[in-house]
Each structure stands twice: as C-alpha cells, then as structure tokens.
Amino acid sequence: MNRAEPPLAGLRFLLVGPGRVGESLAAWALARGASCVAVAGRAGSQGARDAAARLGAPLESASDYGGASADLALIAVPDAAISDVARRLAGRFHGVALHVAGPIGASALAPLAAAGCPVGSFHPLRPFPAVERDPEAARGTFFALDGDAQARALGRRLAEAFGGEAAIVPEELRVLYHLAATLAAGGVATVFASAASLAQRAGVPEGARRGYARLALAALEAAAAAADPADAITGPAARGDLETVERQLEALADAAPELKGLVVALARAALERRAETRPLSPAQKALAERLARPELLDRPRDRVLTSKSPD
Numbered sequence: 001m002n003r004a005e006p007p008l009a010g011l012r013f014l015l016v017g018p019g020r021v022g023e024s025l026a027a028w029a030l031a032r033g034a035s036c037v038a039v040a041g042r043a044g045s046q047g048a049r050d051a052a053a054r055l056g057a058p059l060e061s062a063s064d065y066g067g068a069s070a071d072l073a074l075i076a077v078p079d080a081a082i083s084d085v086a087r088r089l090a091g092r093f094h095g096v097a098l099h100v101a102g103p104i105g106a107s108a109l110a111p112l113a114a115a116g117c118p119v120g121s122f123h124p125l126r127p128f129p130a131v132e133r134d135p136e137a138a139r140g141t142f143f144a145l146d147g148d149a150q151a152r153a154l155g156r157r158l159a160e161a162f163g164g165e166a167a168i169v170p171e172e173l174r175v176l177y178h179l180a181a182t183l184a185a186g187g188v189a190t191v192f193a194s195a196a197s198l199a200q201r202a203g204v205p206e207g208a209r210r211g212y213a214r215l216a217l218a219a220l221e222a223a224a225a226a227a228d229p230a231d232a233i234t235g236p237a238a239r240g241d242l243e244t245v246e247r248q249l250e251a252l253a254d255a256a257p258e259l260k261g262l263v264v265a266l267a268r269a270a271l272e273r274r275a276e277t278r279p280l281s282p283a284q285k286a287l288a289e290r291l292a293r294p295e296l297l298d299r300p301r302d303r304v305l306t307s308k309s310p311d
Contacts, residue, residue: 007033008161011033012069013035014037014068015076016074017078017085018076019077022074022076024133024137027135028135031133031135036055038070039059041059041061043061062088065092065093070093072097072098074098074100075100075109077099083111089111090111090112090115098119098121098155102174106147108121120145120151120152121144122155122158123169124138125181127185135163136163138164140165142164144168145159191266195216196212198255231277233273236248240286240287248263249263
C-alpha cells in the first residue's frame with residue numbers, strides 16, 4: 001500500500017527570521033513534507049545558526065540571499081522590520097511572500113509586490129512562549145490571511161496541512177483583530193498573574209492558589225463553549241452583588257491598592273458585556289452606577305461603596 005503524499009510535499013521555502021514563531025512554523029512545514037532551502041537571520045547570531053542547523057538549511061542574510069529556488073518566503077521578523085526585509089528581498093526572491101505579523105496586512109510587503117511577487121499575511125492566532133516543533137501543536141489554530149489571491153491560497157494550504165483553520169482578516173481590521181488577540185492572551189494572563197499575586201500577598205494557602213488555575217481554565221472553557229461568552233461571566237459584579245463588591249474593594253485598599261483600578265474596570269466590563277445580551281437587573285444597574293463614580297479610585301482606605309446614594 002502506498003502511503004499518502006505529505007500535504008506540503010514539493011513546497012520549498014525560505015525562512016526569514018528564525019525566532020520562536022518562525023522556527024515553529026518552519027518545523028511544522030518540514031513535518032508536513034516541505035523543505036527549507038535557506039534561513040535568513042541576523043549576521044553573527046548564534047541563535048540563527050542553531051536554528052538553521054536544526055532546520056537543515058544554510059544560513060544567509062536577506063541582503064545576501066542568492067535567490068535559491070523557493071516557492072515561499074516565510075517572513076517572521078519583528079513588525080517594524082518587515083518592510084525593510086521586503087526591500088532587501090525584492091529582485092532576489094520571486095515566489096510568494098507571507099509575513100506572520102498580526103496587526104498589519106500585506107501592504108507591508110509592498111517592495112516585493114512591486115517586484116512582481118504575490119504577497120500576503122499568515123498570522124497564527126496562538127502564543128509562542130517557546131519554539132514548538134511538534135506539528136500536532138498547530139491543530140485547531142486559526143490563521144488570519146490577507147493579500148493577493150495566490151498568497152491567500154498558499155496560506156490556506158499551509159493552514160490545512162497544519163490541521164488549522166484559515167480566514168481572511170482584511171488589513172483595515174488588523175489593528176482591532178490583534179488587540180482582541182492581545183486581550184484574549186496577554187490580558188487573560190495578566191489578570192491571572194494579578195490574582196495569583198494578590199493571593200500570595202494575602203497569605204492564601206498554596207493549594208488554594210493552585211486552584212485558581214483550574215478555576216480560570218474551567219471559566220475560559222465555559223466561555224469558549226457558550227453561544228455568547230458573556231453568558232459564562234460569573235462573580236459578584238456580574239450578579240450585581242453590591243455588598244460583596246463593597247467588601248472586596250475595601251479589603252483591596254489595604255492588601256493591594258494598585259489593583260483597584262483593574263478590579264473596578266473588570267467589574268464594569270462584566271456588567272457591560274451582560275448588558276449587550278440582556279437587560280440588567282435593578283441590582284446590576286445600581287452597581288454599574290456606583291462603579292462609574294471616580295471616587296472609587298481616589299479613596300483607597302475609605303469605604304469605597306455605600307448602600308446609600310451620595311448627594
């Protein structure tokens with residue numbers, strides 16, 4: 001029985017920027033049958049040399065790239081460097097060029113487009129805290145595409161080979177698309193880190209602090225599974241529990257006053273998201289009105305909420 005041909009068999013690519021994202025994508029492509037013809041990295045970088053060795057490809061610079069036959073230039077450099085890389089490759093590379101940045105679109109590759117290359121973007125919507133070489137780690141990842149039709153088609157081919165999902169996110173939506181990604185990843189991690197810090201400073205037992213991780217994962221899974229993530233928001237603010245919120249903010253004034261702005265902002269956001277899907281209850285409306293008062297942040301040690309409306 002003949003084994004099926006790998007989905008990326010015959011695809012030859014140049015990797016520009018062998019960092020965590022670039023090397024991960026390159027490793028996934030190799031595992032799915034592609035071949036890396038060269039790695040372009042910073043001159044003198046030991047990390048770039050090591051990455052090239054792991055990928056089994058020669059190390060070059062974008063300026064010295066000799067134009068070895070490649071179907072794809074996978075550009076995984078910092079966002080601000082993308083246009084410069086495109087200028088260095090223009091006239092030397094003649095295939096499809098894809099950059100992997102989230103907040104910008106295909107226009108960053110304008111020098112390559114002017115030289116006749118189909119250009120686009122291929123942003124993996126997932127964190128890369130380290131190089132991930134196992135292609136199974138890519139399964140289920142969303143890839144944001146834009147650019148020329150040929151570039152988008154190659155992006156879809158890559159995404160399918162990785163077991164992911166791809167869709168066009170046009171350039172005019174990229175900033176907000178990437179901000180949403182930042183909130184979903186860095187924002188969630190920041191809130192969790194703040195919760196862990198508060199628990200540690202308050203002297204909460206280690207077992208309970210570990211439990212916060214399980215609690216956070218369960219809450220995120222529930223939100224992801226819900227038809228509307230706002231339906232999965234829980235906690236005293238979402239319930240409109242003024243007394244509990246009052247006690248929490250009062251305790252926070254002594255334990256970690258610098259977190260008060262974050263806690264108030266999250267409580268307000270919880271109610272705002274609820275209000276987008278259903279009318280707020282009288283208790284929720286009352287809490288929302290109190291949370292909107294600026295004195296909540298100006299009086300760190302007083303009772304920041306009261307059961308009576310101030311004059």
